[in-house]
Amino acid sequence: MSNNIQLKQGLNIPISGGAVQKTKKDVVSTVIALKPTDFRGLVPKLLVKEGDEVLCGTPVLADKASPEILFTSPVSGTVETVVRGEKRKLLEVRIKPDAEQKHLDFGAKKVNDLKDADIRAILLKSGLWPSFIQRPYGILANPQARPKAIFVSAFSTAPLAANMEYVLRNETDNIQTGINAIAKLTDGGVHLSLCSDNFNGTPFHKLENVIFHTFSGKHPAGNVGIQIHNIDPIRKGETVWTISLMMLAAIGKLLNTGKLDLSRKVAVTGPKAIDPCYVNTVPGMAIADIAEFYDNSANDIRFISGDVLTGKNVGAEGFLGFYDNQVTLIKEGNEFEMFGWAKPFRTHLFSASRAYFSWLTPKKLYDMDTNTHGGERAFVMNDVYRKVLPMHIFPVHLMKACIAGDIDKMEQLGIYEVLEEDIALCEYVCPSKIEWMSILSSGIDLMLKEMA
Amino acid sequence: MNGLRKYIDKIKPNFTKGGKFGFLQSTFEGFETFLFVPDTVTKRGTHVKDSVDLKRLLIIVVLALVPAMLFGMWNVGYQHDAAFGLGWGFWQMFWYGLVKVIPLYLVSYIVGLGIEFVSAQLKGHEISEGYLVSGMIIPLIVPVDVPLWMLAIAVAFAVIIGKEIFGGTGMNIWNPALLARAFLFFSYPSKMSGDTVWTGGVARYMAEGKAYACGNGIVDGFSGATPLAHPTLEGLQSAGTSFMDLFIGTVPGSVGETSVIAILIGAAILLFTGVASWKIMFSSVLGGLAVGYLGYFCGATDLPGYWQLVMGGFAFGTVFMATDPVTSAQTEYGKWIYGFLVGALAVTVRLWNPGYPEGMMLAILLMNTFAPLIDHYVISSSIRRRAKKVKIA
Numbered sequence: 001m002s003n004n005i006q007l008k009q010g011l012n013i014p015i016s017g018g019a020v021q022k023t024k025k026d027v028v029s030t031v032i033a034l035k036p037t038d039f040r041g042l043v044p045k046l047l048v049k050e051g052d053e054v055l056c057g058t059p060v061l062a063d064k065a066s067p068e069i070l071f072t073s074p075v076s077g078t079v080e081t082v083v084r085g086e087k088r089k090l091l092e093v094r095i096k097p098d099a100e101q102k103h104l105d106f107g108a109k110k111v112n113d114l115k116d117a118d119i120r121a122i123l124l125k126s127g128l129w130p131s132f133i134q135r136p137y138g139i140l141a142n143p144q145a146r147p148k149a150i151f152v153s154a155f156s157t158a159p160l161a162a163n164m165e166y167v168l169r170n171e172t173d174n175i176q177t178g179i180n181a182i183a184k185l186t187d188g189g190v191h192l193s194l195c196s197d198n199f200n201g202t203p204f205h206k207l208e209n210v211i212f213h214t215f216s217g218k219h220p221a222g223n224v225g226i227q228i229h230n231i232d233p234i235r236k237g238e239t240v241w242t243i244s245l246m247m248l249a250a251i252g253k254l255l256n257t258g259k260l261d262l263s264r265k266v267a268v269t270g271p272k273a274i275d276p277c278y279v280n281t282v283p284g285m286a287i288a289d290i291a292e293f294y295d296n297s298a299n300d301i302r303f304i305s306g307d308v309l310t311g312k313n314v315g316a317e318g319f320l321g322f323y324d325n326q327v328t329l330i331k332e333g334n335e336f337e338m339f340g341w342a343k344p345f346r347t348h349l350f351s352a353s354r355a356y357f358s359w360l361t362p363k364k365l366y367d368m369d370t371n372t373h374g375g376e377r378a379f380v381m382n383d384v385y386r387k388v389l390p391m392h393i394f395p396v397h398l399m400k401a402c403i404a405g406d407i408d409k410m411e412q413l414g415i416y417e418v419l420e421e422d423i424a425l426c427e428y429v430c431p432s433k434i435e436w437m438s439i440l441s442s443g444i445d446l447m448l449k450e451m452a
Numbered sequence: 453m454n455g456l457r458k459y460i461d462k463i464k465p466n467f468t469k470g471g472k473f474g475f476l477q478s479t480f481e482g483f484e485t486f487l488f489v490p491d492t493v494t495k496r497g498t499h500v501k502d503s504v505d506l507k508r509l510l511i512i513v514v515l516a517l518v519p520a521m522l523f524g525m526w527n528v529g530y531q532h533d534a535a536f537g538l539g540w541g542f543w544q545m546f547w548y549g550l551v552k553v554i555p556l557y558l559v560s561y562i563v564g565l566g567i568e569f570v571s572a573q574l575k576g577h578e579i580s581e582g583y584l585v586s587g588m589i590i591p592l593i594v595p596v597d598v599p600l601w602m603l604a605i606a607v608a609f610a611v612i613i614g615k616e617i618f619g620g621t622g623m624n625i626w627n628p629a630l631l632a633r634a635f636l637f638f639s640y641p642s643k644m645s646g647d648t649v650w651t652g653g654v655a656r657y658m659a660e661g662k663a664y665a666c667g668n669g670i671v672d673g674f675s676g677a678t679p680l681a682h683p684t685l686e687g688l689q690s691a692g693t694s695f696m697d698l699f700i701g702t703v704p705g706s707v708g709e710t711s712v713i714a715i716l717i718g719a720a721i722l723l724f725t726g727v728a729s730w731k732i733m734f735s736s737v738l739g740g741l742a743v744g745y746l747g748y749f750c751g752a753t754d755l756p757g758y759w760q761l762v763m764g765g766f767a768f769g770t771v772f773m774a775t776d777p778v779t780s781a782q783t784e785y786g787k788w789i790y791g792f793l794v795g796a797l798a799v800t801v802r803l804w805n806p807g808y809p810e811g812m813m814l815a816i817l818l819m820n821t822f823a824p825l826i827d828h829y830v831i832s833s834s835i836r837r838r839a840k841k842v843k844i845a
Contacts, residue, residue: 013500015500233838302493302499304499308498308499308500309498309499309500310498311499313499328499330499330500332493333491333493334491334492334493335491336457336488336489336490336491337488337489338456338457338487338488338489339487339488340488340489341489341505341507341508341511342507342511346503349503350502350503351502351503351504352502352504353502353504353509353725353726354724354725354726355504355508355509355512355725355726355727356503356504356508358503368500369493369500370493370494370499370500371489371491371492371493371494371501372490372492372493372494372501373489373501373502373503373504373505374489374490374501374504374505374506374507374508375485375490375492375505375578376578377506377578377580377621377622378580378619378620378621378622378623379622380506380509380582380621380622380777380778381509381777382777382782383726383729383777383784384726386784392834392838394783394831394834396782397782397827397831412835413831413835414838420497424497424498427497427498427501428498428500428501428502429502429504430501430502431502431504431505431506431508431509432505432506432622433501433505435495435496435497436497437496437497437498438496438497
């Protein structure tokens with residue numbers, strides 16, 4: 001608690017539809033999907049074919065670049081379909097779960113007896129290796145690399161995010177096991193960031209074998225990228241890994257029981273969610289399996305795996321992402337609004353600026369929709385972005401470097417430190433309606449290509 | 453409301469590519485998005501977006517300019533009344549000013565927006581609303597008697613050379629409104645400086661020997677000079693101009709620049725909504741005061757430094773033009789430097805350059821030019837600091 005890092009910049013988006021802390025049901029999946037598109041830069045190699053029987057933990061995909069990285073089935077069942085897109089790009093492997101779940105046994109382990117290499121081997125084999133996200137660039141971790149440190153955020157500030165204490169309330173022991181294991185993969189230790197407001201209220205402050213940091217502030221204070229930047233920024237040539245508490249719990253469960261168990265509590269949230277609360281399910285859950293949470297008869301709902309800033313629009317036929325424990329349902333805002341920008345009041349809309357009057361009602365929650373509220377323009381304003389980005393970088397200049405494809409400039413302006421999720425708020429507040437995250441993605445893709 | 457929407461939806465196909473009026477697509481979209489916030493939804497990136505857009509921010513700037521504009525209209529009448537000794541009441545003065553200023557606005561918007569529409573059409577872009585503000589400012593920073601054809605040329609120059617060749621709003625280097633003024637200033641100096649241009653009707657009186665709609669001659673003792681023509685205590689005193697006159701704005705000058713009170717109302721709106729940077733405004737005032745007092749103590753002027761803030765276009769330039777987010781410095785430290793130098797240079801030109809009584813326009817344009825350089829050094833020093841930390845670590 002000694003070194004609290006207070007972040008002044010940020011914005012909590014007041015969107016309605018937060019999940020209440022109750023679990024409505026255990027989702028009985030009709031079909032689940034493994035999506036290679038959840039992982040940046042992955043060129044997948046398919047290891048199964050349609051009709052194959054898989055157990056929970058059976059490899060389904062491998063990374064072509066490093067074939068030891070496996071992606072395993074979170075359920076036991078039958079491979080139903082392999083969905084491909086343009087140029088036969090692999091999009092989904094759909095698996096129909098069995099009524100009775102059978103697990104591949106990886107063998108329970110005692111973490112103290114394991115060495116670095118053993119832990120890597122079991123994580124790779126079980127399909128939990130992709131839990132690590134490597135920075136810079138937010139890619140799959142390199143199994144040969146030894147990161148400078150591993151960072152974990154123990155709280156989320158994203159809009160309507162699942163409450164970590166609730167979804168992981170019985171998992172503290174598993175998380176501890178996971179931490180003990182991954183601590184052997186690095187010399188820099190495992191850095192765990194807590195929210196200072198809730199420091200004593202969370203069970204996570206009792207975890208051991210970690211280096212604690214506390215943060216206070218609005219979103220994106222809970223983003224691990226922001227935390228790294230304020231703890232120990234990433235320099236050129238350095239690699240750090242990040243992992244979520246949820247995946248740490250899965251690693252702990254694997255080591256404690258020998259079984260791959262990716263089941264998780266998922267928050268179903270958003271203004272269009274009926275009775276928003278939690279469900280028990282696995283990654284890859286079909287959105288159609290939580291049909292009682294929405295009424296899409298008007299066909300006007302956007303289904304987001306993740307939160308409204310960084311989630312993926314998966315559609316009614318889509319599936320929950322590998323890293324996500326939240327589904328957000330919001331209205332498609334494809335409607336015209338007469339004289340919208342010229343009206344003195346638009347009480348149904350929120351603005352972070354004082355150009356409207358929503359600052360008069362700071363507690364109000366809004367039924368937000370997906371309308372852009374304006375057309376795309378060139379960069380005009382320059383001081384609105386740093387108000388929502390607690391990092392010592394020049395965001396507009398970084399964006400311009402990405403647009404120009406200037407690698408030197410991108411490097412100098414801090415592309416190693418940011419991922420899309422960190423600048424999502426800049427895109428949210430942008431009066432020029434510029435697609436920040438896509439621009440950064442193209443910059444990161446260029447870096448990956450040029451630096452490879 | 454719905455009827456209008458239906459009508460627009462009905463005629464819309466004509467204006468899309470391949471339609472009857474497909475070549476007018478940008479123009480149509482310009483009007484459509486003016487009337488309706490479009491129905492576009494987020495595709496990639498964040499799924500929700502803030503309700504604020506550029507149109508909203510710019511309309512706030514336009515709103516902030518309204519007090520200066522209204523006061524300017526009244527002051528045009530007031531100065532005319534004083535020059536010809538007409539004994540008008542408030543509404544007569546305002547009406548005279550309205551009649552004089554409205555044509556300036558018509559020319560400014562018709563020429564400026566016309567060029568914007570055409571160039572958006574040529575490039576196939578959406579029409580950008582940036583000119584809403586420039587068009588609002590330009591009539592406020594010219595003498596009221598400027599010939600309309602000159603204004604038209606100046607606006608065309610500013611929009612084409614100052615903005616469109618760089619790629620439109622957001623890409624320009626210089627403030628377009630000031631560029632229009634600079635164009636007039638250097639191309640037609642006789643209409644932009646001297647003692648006869650600042651009071652409505654005087655130029656015509658000189659040429660034709662009669663005043664607008666009345667037979668009166670100019671009153672005895674009329675000077676018509678702006679306070680900047682004789683910036684000494686004695687000079688101002690003999691012209692009967694007090695500090696309060698300058699603060700309220702009942703002096704000759706460009707249409708909207710004279711009233712510090714009206715400009716401060718605008719500044720309050722801009723600062724409260726966060727549209728303009730308080731750092732630039734504040735540091736520009738600091739710079740003006742610093743050089744103003746320097747001149748006072750060196751004997752370059754006998755006016756204390758704070759007089760520099762209320763004379764001429766200092767206040768207007770500081771509040772509405774130095775703060776243009778596109779052409780000013782973009783970094784936070786850069787804004788301090790940029791603003792300070794704007795204020796300092798403007799007063800420097802006033803005090804030490806006999807050729808130009810007013811320096812605000814040149815100061816802002818010069819600093820516009822150097823703003824990217826300031827940013828460059830701010831950013832590289834930040835990068836160097838970060839690099840140094842690595843070496844220590």
